[in-house]
Amino acid sequence: MSKEKINGQLFSYSGPAFHYLNEEERHFFAKAPADFRVSLIGCGMIGMEHMRVATRVGRTSIHGVFDTNERSIKVAREEFAKVTDEDFIVYDSLEAACNDPEIDGIMICTPNYTHLDILKVAIKSGKPIFMEKPMATKLEDAYEITKMAKEYDSVLQIGLQYRYKSIYAEAIHEVLERRAVGDVKMINIMEHRIPFLDKVNQWNKFSKYSGGTLVEKCCHYFDLLNLFAQSRPVRVHATGSQSTNFIGFEFKGEKSDILDSAFVTVEYENGVRAGFNLCMFAPMFHEEVVICGDEGRVKAAEMEDFGESERLRTEMEVFCGQYRPSKTSKPSYPKLIEDSGHNGATWFEHIAFADQMAGKKTNSATVEEGFWSIVVGSAAEESVNTGKIIEINEFLQSKGIDL
Template sequence: MRPHFYSRQSTDLARYALENRGDGGSGPRLVIIGVGMMGREHLRVVALLGRARLRGIYDASPDSIRLALADCAAHGVAEPLVYDSLDAACADPHADAYMVCTPNFSHWNLFEGLLATGKPIFLEKPMATSLAEARRMVDIARDYPGLVQLGMQYRFKAQYVDAFHEVQSQQVIGPVKTIAMAEYRPPFLDKVGQWNKFNRYSGGTLVEKCCHYFDLINQMAAGIPTKVYAQGGRAVNFLDFEQDGECSDIDDHAFVSITYDNGILANFTLNMFSQELYEELVVTGPGGRVVASEQASFRPGVPSSALIKVETPDHPAYRGLEVTYPDTIERSGHSGATFFEHLAWVTQLEGGEADAATALQGFWSLVVASAAQQSLTSGEVILIDEFCAGQGITLPSHG
């Protein structure tokens, strides 16, 4: 019998990325707006990949700017310009593209402020805290002269790259019937101004945290979500958290059920009071299951590990194969996912093609997330058509 050759896409991707690293001396000149935790992760990834240059940064917090400049020094990044306003950042004729890495509630205003530049925009997830704003962004992005890429880096995690490849090929499991995704993790981390402790700034836990997973589920389902039901609430985290007299109101656990127009059923489990991080995606078809999982610790020095299983007898990944990226990439943030997201961004800026999240895909992830958030509050099943129509939102065709 011929041995089964199993090509792992994440391995090819890592090899390609490492072979195509640059020296940082040329490439698009990037401006990062918001250099908190995520903006600085992008900054470090710019240095590691070396295919773009950091032109400038803008942040409302002097502390974040100080930390960003220290990161530049530590990672051999030439000191960037520090703009004193968004207008100054926009007016820089030598900026080639902008990356918005500020809190969720500020995304719409900053996105709108950047439009006059006509230059490419990378916008962190979730694209907005309101579905109506996100819908407007879809139309704007369609007609905008520059690229608009959404920050949905989880689809670049090694185990999901391989799972997606396996699912799309339909060679083993056949047509997808059900999708189950789960995330167990420790509570939200500290943020500048603690915006992630309040629904009005973050959009709610299912919007802020889980739009990543709804994006993955949407991609795996390749259908239009029609119905969402969610249960969950506040069990453990931040029950006594208060800032300027305002109490935290964010949820810390949920079970979400999604129906797609192609008959696929999906569910998502969130638990944010776990000690360690564990993610699992299970995609099932008549021929078997694809299982992608990751175990990681928030404690320093404990490396993450990811596995893919293709559960059909004789498959090389039947018992599970490790699909972790090389260590330098893994350690650059989010198990290497940010690195590959950045590679996709730079590749597109250079005129190449890459499979990164579009505004339309960002919108659909937000549709599920907002409907789930609404279902948590109302206790009702949310019909997507009615939910969107009730907000005056016409649904775009699926992308």
């Protein structure tokens, strides 16, 4: 990937049209050296996405990888060769991957249930760390990570990157910066999508490895609810079931037990009420957020339905009544960025990690924000399992957590 800043903007190009030029002959498409080198721990689907995006963004390069699965390493080697001609280094241990003197940071992209144990090794390096969401599968482990982070002098960024998706980035701007809706009163997010994809050893089909659907998948949305509410949750009620997906599915003698649909309501300290609607057996991807305040309403959506006809892919409506101008728009990033992963969110997540390593302040998810996203998800899972409304203070105390 080649790049040059034009009028303060980053212009990117990754096609073959200028391959006739030697590197020393390039100016407009001259390849700039990466600012930082990181090790990648975990080479599954999301690890491969981070490898591709890091290389395309160009701020950070993948210096080496570590994974205990041989096939994952094989595929990673093949994918690495597609995006860069640098040497592919494979570490022989987790300790080697974390303590390589050639690296500036560490990216943890392993299955959810391994995060705490890996972090305990990585944090000894003192290097900036990026760790994928959810940061833990159990609330007790998430709380332990928050205590570790408070004593950590370097960066610890959590991979809650949906705040960088174009529809949410624009909604955040309108609601929290422009205050287009006035004081937020109600929030609703909906995700309708296809079932969970395959993972190594199918770990995402089992709650004990993933934390449950409302932790594993939905922590992104609970992070957004918390962000828009600008407050802490006090009460959670949820209903849900495994009604359609993976019924009867077994892997190595274990039966899948994850939810595929749910409704979640959250009440906040400041009186904001929020709702979340999940369906994971829809023949599409559809996300939608609606925020209502005392002076207006914002609605933003993102769609992909695999159909033949051309349809609107994103939309956003800001309706402010008599208070200020209203508008409609189609939020998006350039195609190169949108196609890189999670509709461009991963791209800006990598920029934020590089900025943090450079000592700049960012709006990336903190460990504390990661913790509270898991609080809501864990309380929602508990509510589904017990049929009870979960009082957050009581729930935390039952886990030995006293904030």
